[in-house]
Amino acid sequence: MSDKTIKSLKSLLSSPKRILLTTHKSPDGDAIGSSLALYLYLKSMGHDVTVSVPDDMPGFLKWMPGSDDILIFAKHKKSFEEKLNNAEIVFALDYNHFKRTGNEMEKLLTSSNALKIMIDHHQSPDDFMKYRVWDVMASSTAQLVWDFIVALSGKKAVDKIIGECLYTGIMTDTGSFRFTTCTAHTLRITADLLELGVRGDLIHQRVYDQNSxxxxxxxxxxxxxxxxxxxxxxxxxxxxxxxxxxxxxxxxxxxxxxxxxxxxxxxxxxxxxxxxxxxxxxxxxxxxxxxxxxxxxxxxxxxxxxxxxxxxxxxxxxxxxxxxxxxxxxxxx
Amino acid sequence: MSDKTIKSLKSLLSSPKRILLTTHKSPDGDAIGSSLALYLYLKSMGHDVTVSVPDDMPGFLKWMPGSDDILIFAKHKKSFEEKLNNAEIVFALDYNHFKRTGNEMEKLLTSSNALKIMIDHHQSPDDFMKYRVWDVMASSTAQLVWDFIVALSGKKAVDKIIGECLYTGIMTDTGSFRFTTCTAHTLRITADLLELGVRGDLIHQRVYDQNSxxxxxxxxxxxxxxxxxxxxxxxxxxxxxxxxxxxxxxxxxxxxxxxxxxxxxxxxxxxxxxxxxxxxxxxxxxxxxxxxxxxxxxxxxxxxxxxxxxxxxxxxxxxxxxxxxxxxxxxxx
CATH class of the missing domain: 3.10.310.30 (Diaminopimelate Epimerase; Chain A, domain 1)
Incomplete structure (x- = not known):
């Protein structure tokens, strides 16, 4: 993010806003982890935030802090429409084309007049958004959410609960820290999360060791x-x-x-x-x-x-x- | 390590020595990784170093820098005995009872008069050694070898080649950074290794993706x-x-x-x-x-x-x- 973008975003979020967070269909660990981390952060800053998904997430993510608050579009379309119509800002997390949310949600999002902010690391982004926190080299959207929070409010804004969400996103999208995209920066963020009290071993167990x-x-x-x-x-x-x-x-x-x-x-x-x-x-x-x-x-x-x-x-x-x-x-x- | 231990070890290694490195039977990624890292470091400091194993290592570790130089006791007992008799210092890496090297090697090591240094993170160590770099909370012996090298010579003594050995040890002994023992310190070391040019993704492939x-x-x-x-x-x-x-x-x-x-x-x-x-x-x-x-x-x-x-x-x-x-x-x- 450029200094100019950071300044604009700080100014935009300096007063309480009505915010809707969205992510892609069949949400995975990074989609849910990055969404919940941003949700918990924005709520702590005094915003009115709703976190939504197109369809339900896998059971092995349902332990995550804030996951009970998630609005599932497929089950609650009316509520979603109300939240969307009411929203001043819509975040697109871990995707960069509205079509990745499915036909119905895509139509609603495309016709919405809310200001749109994308945080994503996938290739070939659409140009629907006012602001982009986009880096195709980033290990995960969770890593970009860390960068976003730290740029706006400093490391102190990330607590253990937010840290658990970020750890989950980074861990699942790097194949447990093995992919090329897992850089020194990724590992140092993860080290900071462990120091907040995040238990990496337990998160591995909760996500990976729930096999029937x-x-x-x-x-x-x-x-x-x-x-x-x-x-x-x-x-x-x-x-x-x-x-x-x-x-x-x-x-x-x-x-x-x-x-x-x-x-x-x-x-x-x-x-x-x-x-x-x-x-x-x-x-x-x-x-x-x-x-x-x-x-x-x-x-x-x-x-x-x-x-x-x-x-x-x-x-x-x-x-x-x-x-x-x-x-x-x-x-x- | 206490300041006193570091000072003694620095003094001990301030002039060229004849050194034999040993590790446990059925050597794994951490046994080989920590041994080769220490071998390459001590060699670069001008010592006459031999790295040995009781028996052969798995094929998926044979890409490792220095692995061609390893003396396999089971195949070359005479050479091992000569090296041992000639050694001024014996390192015990990733084990803490000589019995972990097997009956024959145990007898030879027990009767050797060389000064003995243990670097290990397993429980209940024997008291055979003059110096201990021992921490049961450490993720891996490779992590302790990093601490050892940095304490004696600073980070600059670790190059990319040594880094690949250390990465392999840390990665294999933490189950790819998932176990409780993988702390913020572990991840920050690993971040430093990536910055030296170590390719974590390739090491994962070489070790884990060689399945027949x-x-x-x-x-x-x-x-x-x-x-x-x-x-x-x-x-x-x-x-x-x-x-x-x-x-x-x-x-x-x-x-x-x-x-x-x-x-x-x-x-x-x-x-x-x-x-x-x-x-x-x-x-x-x-x-x-x-x-x-x-x-x-x-x-x-x-x-x-x-x-x-x-x-x-x-x-x-x-x-x-x-x-x-x-x-x-x-x-x-």
């Missing part, structure tokens, strides 16, 4: 199914609706699985291909020079980051698998 | 085999020699598996029980108040840390499983 036995069995089953395409340094797992049902699939159950595919020696591109109602969902990871963001934009109606992206195919699973294998062959040309 | 397809299939198979003892908040996986053979088991293939067992909701104590030649090996993990160090000392002829320990049973697998279940019931009384 069904989920562990699904993981085991899926790992035995990996398909290698060695000449293309690619491997994938596919899971049909029937297979998922057999393990009583719950949202979030396949999270992390695609990283296991990437952990196979010699694999630079990994995919998890899951059959949903009337469509097939792609989750893509890579290492090295191969951009799955570009790959997904070209072939899978999606996008994301250089090394982590998602996509959607409107076909059945068998067709999707053939299409995927063809795309890999073309993508490697 | 056999290993991934073994993981999958094992996860489908988890046994729950819900009334004791305990779960375990057992693997027989035949099962391991079916997946062409290589040393290191089951690493991390016990943490997956611990990730099941409601599980506070996890075990991986593997059949070896004429004995059964226990790998134990816990969260909360249950000390697997104590548990293993009482029942499994082993020990380690509060939340991570190992043990050995001299019986067949079926007997070991019955014995384990009984021990759990007694341990939870």
């Amino acid at each position: 036995l069904n989920r562990i069995h699904l993981m085991g089953y899926a790992l035995e199914k990996i398909v290698l395409m060695p000449e293309y340094y690619t491997a994938y797992i596919s899971l049909s609706k029937e297979e998922l049902k057999k393990f009583n699939y719950q949202p979030g159950d396949t999270e992390g699985l695609v990283n296991k595919v990437l952990s196979v020696k010699g694999v630079n591109v990994a995919a998890l291909i899951t059959e949903k109602e009337n469509q097939v969902r792609m989750s893509l990871r890579s290492v090295g020079d191969f951009s799955v963001n570009q790959f997904s934009r070209t072939y899978f109606n999606g996008g994301g980051h250089e090394h982590a992206a998602g996509g959607i195919l409107e076909m059945n699973l068998d067709e999707a698998l053939m299409y995927f294998e063809e795309a890999v062959k073309k993508g490697y040309k | 397809l056999n290993r991934i299939h073994l993981m999958g198979y094992a996860l489908e085999k988890i046994v729950l003892m819900p009334e004791y908040y305990t779960a375990y996986i057992s693997l027989s020699k035949e099962e391991l053979k079916k997946f062409n088991y290589q040393p290191g293939d089951t690493e991390g598996l016990v943490n997956k067992v611990l990730s099941v909701k409601g599980v506070n104590v996890a075990a991986l029980i593997t059949e070896k030649e004429n004995q059964v090996r226990m790998s134990l993990r816990s969260v909360g108040d249950f000390s697997v160090n104590q548990f293993s000392r009482t029942y499994f002829n082993g020990g380690g840390h509060e939340h991570a320990a190992g043990g050995i049973l001299e019986m067949n697998l079926d007997e070991a499983l019955m014995y384990f279940e009984e021990a759990v019931k007694k341990g939870y009384k």
